[in-house]
Amino acid sequence: MDLKKEIKKLLKEKNAVLxxxxxxMDEIQEIADxxxxxxxxxxxxxxxxxxxxxxxxxxxxxxxxxxxxPQKTVxxxxxxxxxxxxxMVTAEDLREFKKKYPGVPVVCYVNSSAEVKAESDxxxxxxxxxxxxxxxxSDRVIFVPDRNLGHYVSRFVDKEIILxxxxxxxxxxxxxxxxEELKKxxxxxxxxxxxxxxxxxxxxxxxxxxxxxxxxxxxxSKAKKFIIGTESGVGYRLRKENPDKEFYFAxxxxxxxxxxxxxxxxxxxxxxxxxxKITVEEEIRKKAVVSIERMLQIPRNY
Ligand code: 13P
Ligand code: SF4
Numbered sequence: 148m149d150l151k152k153e154i155k156k157l158l159k160e161k162n163a164v165l166x167x168x169x170x171x172m173d174e175i176q177e178i179a180d181x182x183x184x185x186x187x188x189x190x191x192x193x194x195x196x197x198x199x200x201x202x203x204x205x206x207x208x209x210x211x212x213x214x215x216x217p218q219k220t221v222x223x224x225x226x227x228x229x230x231x232x233x234x235m236v237t238a239e240d241l242r243e244f245k246k247k248y249p250g251v252p253v254v255c256y257v258n259s260s261a262e263v264k265a266e267s268d269x270x271x272x273x274x275x276x277x278x279x280x281x282x283x284x285s286d287r288v289i290f291v292p293d294r295n296l297g298h299y300v301s302r303f304v305d306k307e308i309i310l311x312x313x314x315x316x317x318x319x320x321x322x323x324x325x326x327e328e329l330k331k332x333x334x335x336x337x338x339x340x341x342x343x344x345x346x347x348x349x350x351x352x353x354x355x356x357x358x359x360x361x362x363x364x365x366x367x368s369k370a371k372k373f374i375i376g377t378e379s380g381v382g383y384r385l386r387k388e389n390p391d392k393e394f395y396f397a398x399x400x401x402x403x404x405x406x407x408x409x410x411x412x413x414x415x416x417x418x419x420x421x422x423x424k425i426t427v428e429e430e431i432r433k434k435a436v437v438s439i440e441r442m443l444q445i446p447r448n449y
Contacts, residue, residue, distance in 0.1 A: 150411040151178050157418040163199035163222075165414065166191055166212070169358040170380035170406035171203045175414065179203065182384070184359040185211075185257050186272040186447065189439065192216055201417055202425070203409045205230045209425040210261050214436045221425045224417035225408040230258050232343075235313035236292040238262035244289065248309060253289045254280055255438065256296055258315075261427040263291065264435035270442040273342050274357035277303045277448045295319070299342040299349060318343035321376045321397045326351045329374045329395050336395065339364055340376030344397075348376070360449040365389055378403050 155178060158165055166188055167179035176182050181191045185208060192200060192212035199220040202209035205228045213221040241263055245253065255267035256276070264270055271279035273296060280288055280300050288306055290297035292313030301308045321344045330336065330351075339361055340352040349355060354364050361381050365373050366388055375381065376397045385394050416422070427435070 150415050154178060154411065154415055154418065157415070158201070161199055161418060162197050163201055163418065164195050164197040165201045165203060166195075168204035168208060168380075168406060169362075169384070170378040170403055171409060172380070172407060173383040174411055175203050175409065176380070176383050178411075184272065184274055184357040186274040186357065187359055188212070189215060189257070189272070190443065192221075193443065195219070201414060203414060204228070205233075205405050206425070207233045207258055207260065210427055211257060211264075211439060213425050214261060214264075214427055214432050214439060217427075217429075217432060220421070222417045222421065223423050223425050224413035225410075226423040228405045228408045230315075230405060232256075232292055232313050232315045233258045233260060233263075236263055236311055238266050241266045241291060244291075244311070248287070248289055251287045251289050251309065252283050252285050253291065254283070255291050256293045257439075257442075259292060261431050261435045264438045265431045266434075267291070267438045268441070270438045271445075272357065272442070274360060274447045274449060275442065275445050276300045276342070278445045279442060280304050280306065280308070282445055293343060295345055295349075296342045298346045299355065314345075315343040317378065317401065317403050318376070319345060321345065321348050323348050323351060325397045326374060326376070329397065333372050333374065333393075333395060335370070336372035336374045336393075337368060337370040338374045338376070340397075344376050352376070356449045357447075361385065362388065363449070365392065365394075375401075377401070378406065380406060 193215040209223040253267040289309045291311035294310045297310045372393045379401045
């Protein structure tokens, strides 16, 4: 069976759209109706016309899509595709933490559960975090769960950022040494890192941006070689759009195993069996969507 063809057919028959994150496998990106970073996918999810959204990504992304479009069916083909960083803070943890800082607004990275979003004042993604924090009328801000993104933002704002101690296990692995070694091999390469990388590694970056920011930066740059500090799924579009340029990933294999759990077969099964439906309790959704919608009013940094 030609799975790609069958999926395309089913998407049309079922009035469904396939949204895929930039870390998804090449063959999934190839047939997706839209690929993007977390911010791009949220914006797309809020305005799609189809009745069903099939989300090739991880749980918090599908949950965000549902919260923005609760009248639609949102399917996550692999129910175990989670995000370990999102699991590093619970709503209960956050409620306790907030008691220590009464009145301090909470910014939560979109890599978090619906319950945590409901306890927060505004969400952000890697693409707009600096602008989101700047938009807050307070000189102190609680930032959950990514300590690295929070630290990165602190470089650009004149506010105290109270960090939660969460991180992405796969970006945390990008060391200064990895970058220095690659720079030795390719001295003319430009270093492009995701802000989930640790702060001492970020110091070596020529450019820091979201996953979609990597595409625009590398396309516009006159450089021919790039050291990339994010998941290797971005390689699909980077190579397609820049056949004359070379891309070296910070370490190998730079893979998010949760993002790679979704396969063409699972997307096919999801469409046939209408699974796995992602929903959020209405009480939580109503609160969380306020944080998400506030974020959508803020422009991208990149
Ligand atoms: P982006 O929003 O930059 O795509 O990042 C999402 C993510 O999970 C990065 O690890
Ligand atoms: Fe979560 Fe990291 Fe995977 Fe992104 S790359 S989904 S932050 S574990």
